Amino acid sequence: MACPPASQLSSFELLGFGACGWGDTLLLGLGNSIMIALGAYALGFLIGIFGAFGKLYGGPVTRDLTAIYTTLVRAVPELVLILILYYAVPGAVNEVLVSLGRERIILPQFITGVAVLAFVQGAYQTEVLRGAILAVPQGQIEAARAMGMSNLLIARRIIFPLMTANAMPGLGNLWLNATKDTALLAVIGFSELTKATFQASATTKAFFTFYPAAMALYLMVSLTSIYAFGRIEAWARTGQRDVRG
Amino acid sequence: MRAFLQPHRIVMILIAVALVAVCVTQMRWDWLANPKYQSLLVQGVWRSVWLTAVTMCIGMVLAIPIGLAQVVGPWYLAIPARLFCTVIRGTPLLMQIWVLYYGLGSLFPSIPGIRDSVLWPILRQAWPYAVVALSLSVAGYEGEVMRGALKGVPHGQLEAAKSMGMSRFTILRRIWLPQAVQRVLPTIGGETVLQLKSTPLVSTITIMETYAVAGRIRQDTFIIYEPLLVLAVIYMMITGVIVLAFRWFENRLPQRTA
Numbered sequence: 001m002a003c004p005p006a007s008q009l010s011s012f013e014l015l016g017f018g019a020c021g022w023g024d025t026l027l028l029g030l031g032n033s034i035m036i037a038l039g040a041y042a043l044g045f046l047i048g049i050f051g052a053f054g055k056l057y058g059g060p061v062t063r064d065l066t067a068i069y070t071t072l073v074r075a076v077p078e079l080v081l082i083l084i085l086y087y088a089v090p091g092a093v094n095e096v097l098v099s100l101g102r103e104r105i106i107l108p109q110f111i112t113g114v115a116v117l118a119f120v121q122g123a124y125q126t127e128v129l130r131g132a133i134l135a136v137p138q139g140q141i142e143a144a145r146a147m148g149m150s151n152l153l154i155a156r157r158i159i160f161p162l163m164t165a166n167a168m169p170g171l172g173n174l175w176l177n178a179t180k181d182t183a184l185l186a187v188i189g190f191s192e193l194t195k196a197t198f199q200a201s202a203t204t205k206a207f208f209t210f211y212p213a214a215m216a217l218y219l220m221v222s223l224t225s226i227y228a229f230g231r232i233e234a235w236a237r238t239g240q241r242d243v244r245g
Numbered sequence: 246m247r248a249f250l251q252p253h254r255i256v257m258i259l260i261a262v263a264l265v266a267v268c269v270t271q272m273r274w275d276w277l278a279n280p281k282y283q284s285l286l287v288q289g290v291w292r293s294v295w296l297t298a299v300t301m302c303i304g305m306v307l308a309i310p311i312g313l314a315q316v317v318g319p320w321y322l323a324i325p326a327r328l329f330c331t332v333i334r335g336t337p338l339l340m341q342i343w344v345l346y347y348g349l350g351s352l353f354p355s356i357p358g359i360r361d362s363v364l365w366p367i368l369r370q371a372w373p374y375a376v377v378a379l380s381l382s383v384a385g386y387e388g389e390v391m392r393g394a395l396k397g398v399p400h401g402q403l404e405a406a407k408s409m410g411m412s413r414f415t416i417l418r419r420i421w422l423p424q425a426v427q428r429v430l431p432t433i434g435g436e437t438v439l440q441l442k443s444t445p446l447v448s449t450i451t452i453m454e455t456y457a458v459a460g461r462i463r464q465d466t467f468i469i470y471e472p473l474l475v476l477a478v479i480y481m482m483i484t485g486v487i488v489l490a491f492r493w494f495e496n497r498l499p500q501r502t503a
Binding site for chain 2: 080201215219
């Protein structure tokens with residue numbers, strides 16, 4: 001490439017697109033971060049729903065297993081869990097494949113990353129959703145049962161709509177955590193925003209161009225999400241009485 | 246005890262014991278007997294605990310003025326405090342650590358005279374950057390918590406203090422701060438666990454705490470899972486100690502009535 005040395009480029013050129021700029025690398029990293037966060041959050045939400053209902057309405061074994069899951073995951077640092085699962089998940093998948101007589105595969109980093117973060121997210125979402133379900137007035141569920149609704153129908157028609165407003169603040173915080181936790185994948189070499197920033201700044205030595213730019217990108221995501229979750233909560237609380245009177 | 250030992254629990258405990266037995270017999274644990282790794286592990290655990298404790302203390306001390314500035318400060322203090330909390334809470338800790346270590350760390354040598362100053366032997370090492378980054382992180386999160394706690398102190402208390410003729414500083418010292426801190430205390434236990442869980446991030450800037458020691462052992466011995474399992478168990482034990490310590494501490498404090 002016919003680029004001048006990085007020291008001769010302005011911050012504007014360094015952050016720009018094209019041959020000499022790193023803007024596309026950073027944006028690609030941001031895209032990766034958001035994709036992973038979305039995937040992990042969605043999968044974690046599924047785990048959380050099953051975990052929360054298992055914890056509240058499951059049999060004794062399900063209750064104990066979910067309790068062990070949430071306690072263990074929340075007591076061990078995310079980075080350690082990510083590292084353990086990063087080696088364990090592809091290993092386990094390959095064991096299964098080999099025992100089925102198939103060939104070993106190499107799992108794409110993206111899928112491993114999403115699975116690992118979802119496993120962590122799931123534990124936290126279980127707790128948030130459990131709290132939200134508990135805050136649904138008991139009489140509503142009893143009334144639904146008295147109307148002869150099936151359990152699934154009660155969950156879909158009564159519990160979900162009523163718990164949404166209670167769950168939103170916690171779920172919003174967890175979404176922010178999910179976006180920030182994607183940075184941990186930088187440690188295992190996934191090229192998301194933090195890793196891309198590190199590479200860009202290590203190559204050009206322009207630390208105070210790239211880090212503030214990446215932080216601004218993260219902040220943009222955070223602030224947009226805070227606003228969006230605020231709107232969703234306001235929507236979910238439509239028709240509720242304002243407790244402040 | 247009867248309530249705990251239900252039949253399915255006994256089965257689960259047996260399965261757990263069997264799993265542990267399989268782990269102990271089937272996996273490689275000879276490296277644990279190596280005195281070099283033992284001393285490294287002890288050092289690493291000590292560093293993790295030390296980092297958690299020191300940064301929690303510094304962060305809490307910083308959080309009080311940050312909370313105060315947001316509640317009663319003039320705009321030229323309130324806006325920077327709010328901005329600081331937003332930036333710290335809105336960006337990943339890993340990135341904050343790297344900004345300080347790689348960014349500031351590369352800036353310092355270019356400042357003339359700093360290499361000859363007395364500060365240089367300290368600035369050359371990694372731990373000051375780790376302590377600063379982790380403390381600022383605590384300050385950002387706790388500053389927000391302190392803001393809520395300071396706002397939560399009943400207004401009548403402050404008015405009563407004012408009518409007693411207390412000066413503003415005395416009100417802060419005798420009435421406002423103690424009540425705010427008492428409101429915050431239950432959350433500090435949880436925050437300390439979170440802080441412990443973020444210390445592994447400083448291993449990326451060459452600090453040999455527990456996580457880095459496990460990584461080193463894995464590189465030396467080519468054993469993949471065992472050091473990671475030990476790592477998880479160590480963190481769980483430290484977390485347990487923190488939780489128990491705070492429970493004991495909270496029981497000793499007078500309970501707020503009403």
